[in-house]
Amino acid sequence: MSVLKVVVNGARGKMGQTVVDFVEHHSKLQLAGQVDLGDDLGAVIQQGSADVVVDFTRPEIRMDTVKTILFSGAAAVVGTTGFTPEDLETIRGWVKETGNGCFIAPNFIVGNVLMQQFAKQAARYYEYAEIIEYHHENKVDFPSGTAVKTAELMAEEREKFNVGTNDQVANVEGSRGGDFAGIKLHAVRMPGFVASQEVILGDKGQYMTIRHDSIERTSYMPGVLMACEHITANAELVYGLEHIL
Numbered sequence: 001m002s003v004l005k006v007v008v009n010g011a012r013g014k015m016g017q018t019v020v021d022f023v024e025h026h027s028k029l030q031l032a033g034q035v036d037l038g039d040d041l042g043a044v045i046q047q048g049s050a051d052v053v054v055d056f057t058r059p060e061i062r063m064d065t066v067k068t069i070l071f072s073g074a075a076a077v078v079g080t081t082g083f084t085p086e087d088l089e090t091i092r093g094w095v096k097e098t099g100n101g102c103f104i105a106p107n108f109i110v111g112n113v114l115m116q117q118f119a120k121q122a123a124r125y126y127e128y129a130e131i132i133e134y135h136h137e138n139k140v141d142f143p144s145g146t147a148v149k150t151a152e153l154m155a156e157e158r159e160k161f162n163v164g165t166n167d168q169v170a171n172v173e174g175s176r177g178g179d180f181a182g183i184k185l186h187a188v189r190m191p192g193f194v195a196s197q198e199v200i201l202g203d204k205g206q207y208m209t210i211r212h213d214s215i216e217r218t219s220y221m222p223g224v225l226m227a228c229e230h231i232t233a234n235a236e237l238v239y240g241l242e243h244i245l
Helices: 014-024 041-047 059-071 085-098 110-122 145-155 217-233
Strands: 004-009 029-035 052-055 075-078 102-104 128-135 178-180 183-189 195-203 206-214 237-239
Touching: 004 014, 004 041, 004 217, 014 029, 014 217, 029 041, 041 059, 052 059, 052 217, 059 075, 059 085, 059 102, 075 217, 085 102, 085 237, 102 217, 110 145, 110 195, 110 206, 110 217, 128 145, 145 178, 145 183, 145 195, 206 217, 217 237
Parallel strands: 004 029, 004 052, 052 075, 075 102, 102 237, 128 183
Antiparallel strands: 128 195, 178 183, 195 206
């Protein structure tokens, strides 16, 4: 059994610390380096002969980070959010040029990805839908990448949601949340949460809630492992854990 050499980028963050601990205690993985703000990511990759870099950093540096990883000779597993369709096309070109794969996932929690797939199926049958996501107070972006991805998947099944909602008078601007294909997205930020999301779908005389709660960051690790194993064996761009479940 081959062991994957892993560099963790964002190693001093809470998620990064969880990944470091996971790598250090897993028989299939070997910690080849830890990187954080001020460190030379490319140099650490090359010094450690890394097979893959697991990145949990910040959205504003997402493209520079991916480019550095791929052109330094490693595959990338990225949990940072904010990637646009244009970003993905650029990365696809880098993957082709370097021969190193890139796995990007808005969420690496298997249960959360299943929740998204269930919501996509339900969207065929419900015209009304809202998404509420809950994260800790230190998460900088909103709504979460998971919420956006869920809305994207639901919109593949129905062009427009909530067309019959009569919300015309705003007592407080923005209180109906963000809008994606008519789906209302709401972001909660406060201590006590790690990552939770619920999708509420309604029709006459009924409503259904699909919810997933992550109470510890260790819940991300099985998905991270799956992504590392897949992308080191396949020089391609993968966006979303659902593609390998």
